[in-house]
Amino acid sequence: MMPWNRDQMAARAAEELQDGMYVNLGIGIPTLVANHVGDKDITLQSENGMLGMGPFPYEGEEDPDLINAGKQTITELPHTAYFDSATSFGMIRGGKIAAAILGAMEVSEEGDLANWMIPGKLVKGMGGAMDLVAGVGRVIVVMDHTNKAGQSKVLRACTLPLTGKAVVNRIITNLGVLDVVPGGLRIVELADGVTEAELRAATEATIVA
Amino acid sequence: MKKVYATADAALDGLLHDGMFIAAGGFGLCGIPELLIDALVRSGVKDLTIASNNCGVDGFGLGKLLETRQIRKMISSYVGENAEFMRQYLSGEIELEFNPQGTLAERMRAGGAGIPGFYTRTGVGTVIAEGKEVKTFDGQDYILERGIVADLSIVKAWKADDTGNLVFRKTARNFNPPAAMCGRVCVAEVEEIVPRGSLDPDHIHLPGIYVHRIIAGQHEKRIEQRTTRKKETA
Numbered sequence: 151m152m153p154w155n156r157d158q159m160a161a162r163a164a165e166e167l168q169d170g171m172y173v174n175l176g177i178g179i180p181t182l183v184a185n186h187v188g189d190k191d192i193t194l195q196s197e198n199g200m201l202g203m204g205p206f207p208y209e210g211e212e213d214p215d216l217i218n219a220g221k222q223t224i225t226e227l228p229h230t231a232y233f234d235s236a237t238s239f240g241m242i243r244g245g246k247i248a249a250a251i252l253g254a255m256e257v258s259e260e261g262d263l264a265n266w267m268i269p270g271k272l273v274k275g276m277g278g279a280m281d282l283v284a285g286v287g288r289v290i291v292v293m294d295h296t297n298k299a300g301q302s303k304v305l306r307a308c309t310l311p312l313t314g315k316a317v318v319n320r321i322i323t324n325l326g327v328l329d330v331v332p333g334g335l336r337i338v339e340l341a342d343g344v345t346e347a348e349l350r351a352a353t354e355a356t357i358v359a
Numbered sequence: 360m361k362k363v364y365a366t367a368d369a370a371l372d373g374l375l376h377d378g379m380f381i382a383a384g385g386f387g388l389c390g391i392p393e394l395l396i397d398a399l400v401r402s403g404v405k406d407l408t409i410a411s412n413n414c415g416v417d418g419f420g421l422g423k424l425l426e427t428r429q430i431r432k433m434i435s436s437y438v439g440e441n442a443e444f445m446r447q448y449l450s451g452e453i454e455l456e457f458n459p460q461g462t463l464a465e466r467m468r469a470g471g472a473g474i475p476g477f478y479t480r481t482g483v484g485t486v487i488a489e490g491k492e493v494k495t496f497d498g499q500d501y502i503l504e505r506g507i508v509a510d511l512s513i514v515k516a517w518k519a520d521d522t523g524n525l526v527f528r529k530t531a532r533n534f535n536p537p538a539a540m541c542g543r544v545c546v547a548e549v550e551e552i553v554p555r556g557s558l559d560p561d562h563i564h565l566p567g568i569y570v571h572r573i574i575a576g577q578h579e580k581r582i583e584q585r586t587t588r589k590k591e592t593a
Contacts, residue, residue, distance in 0.1 A: 196530070197460065197461075198386045198387075198389070198530050198533050199386075199530050199532055199533050200529075200530050205588060206586045206587050206588045207586075207587055207588070208587060208588060208589070208590050209587045209588075209589065209590075210587075211587075212582060212585055212586075212587060213529065214388075214389065214531075214580035214581070214582045215389065215390070215517075215528045215529040215530060215531040215580070216529040216530055217386075217387065217389050217530055217582075217583070217584070218530075220584065221386075221387040221388070221389070221440075221583040221584045222584040222585075222586040223582060223584065223585055223586050223587070224586070226529070232527075232529055232530060232532055233532065234464075234527075234532050234533060234534070234535065234536040234537060234564075235386070235412070235460070235461075235463075235464035235533050235534045235537060236461075236464040236465055236467065236468040236536070236537040238461075238464070239460065239461025239462075239464050239465060240461075240465075242461055243461055243465075243479060243480070243481065262484075273445070273448070274437055274438060274439025275435060275436050275437035275438050275439060275457050276436060276437070276457060276459055276460075276487075277436050277437040277459075277460050278436065278459065278460035278461060279459075280459035280461075280462075280481050280482050280485065280487065281459050281460060281461030281462065281481045284479075284480040284481040284482070284483065285461075285480065285481065311485065311486050312484060312485045312486075313485065314483075314484070314485065315483060315484025315485065316484070
């Protein structure tokens with residue numbers, strides 16, 4: 151079995167993006183998606199109040215007034231626009247952002263997403279994740295198919311507190327691509343060298359033909 | 360109508376009382392009212408409820424008010440950068456109300472705009488919806504969230520004129536306009552106060568009607584995550 155690595159998962163996620171889209175990328179592997187958009191005209195939204203997010207600044211050119219939602223220093227582009235947080239989430243809640251690509255701890259076969267809290271362990275907060283998954287046009291999850299203990303993260307039902315209920319459209323993992331459809335998940339694509347049997351074995355959720 | 364004060368302490372004089380509710384602008388450490396936070400520390404005002412997207416970091420921003428135990432409750436979307444916050448939260452010393460980030464921003468905007476509540480899809484089917492009214496519009500469930508009205512707003516802008524018209528810079532705008540709007544009184548700190556007529560009226564981000572007192576001062580503007588790339592050599 152030759153699962154996709156982080157960069158290959160990001161490259162596959164970038165294929166989801168079409169010319170002209172306004173997109174929000176989460177922290178982790180989703181951030182790497184920006185490296186794979188090629189010639190496509192994609193405008194990145196940062197929910198702290200920016201459309202048209204540029205790359206990291208050159209050393210010595212960091213501006214404390216210019217950060218992304220991960221609090222990292224970034225740069226602006228010629229078409230950048232800034233706005234306040236209420237306006238930012240207005241465009242998110244209002245469905246103006248075409249897609250959000252974000253990481254997850256668990257996804258269920260009904261499209262439920264858990265990615266913000268592990269009771270008793272991780273209580274940092276949901277940030278803008280709940281608003282994003284409830285508001286944007288399409289929610290694409292990018293994550294490893296299993297956790298470090300080898301247990302499936304693609305479940306019949308999430309065990310962790312939800313970020314959103316029935317919000318995920320597509321799941322891209324190191325083993326392949328799955329869509330949330332009525333009755334369960336449909337296999338869209340297998341990672342190179344991964345068999346359907348291997349993907350099914352790593353998936354707790356119902357897979358429909 | 361004189362809005363310009365000499366110091367942060369003078370600008371907060373007469374506005375503070377124990378147990379009060381403060382809305383603060385800023386995202387992470389970007390665009391936070393650091394001078395007014397320092398003045399709150401010096402004032403000793405306590406049992407504060409603070410609505411702010413984050414709670415600073417250990418030893419900077421709102422983290423300073425944590426160290427002095429002046430905060431009773433935070434209303435925030437993310438507090439992950441602060442070990443002292445976690446310690447006080449897990450030991451029950453501080454209360455925490457998580458709000459999704461957009462819900463928090465809209466609660467402030469709505470409160471300032473005279474809207475006591477609004478329905479949103481954000482949080483439907485999650486712990487955030489517990490105890491809240493659910494209403495169905497066009498076959499879709501929404502939850503009722505309340506507008507926020509704070510006793511005091513503290514915000515940071517780039518420039519102000521002497522009437523309180525504010526201009527922000529880049530992503531340091533963030534929560535500052537909605538936080539300013541939701542306060543019964545708003546104190547703004549800026550990098551520069553210019554005479555009226557110096558700002559282009561078409562380029563005002565927040566009209567002075569929302570801003571009651573102003574101070575200018577030096578800001579540390581600490582960077583939370585310094586990320587850079589190398590210049591390609593030609």
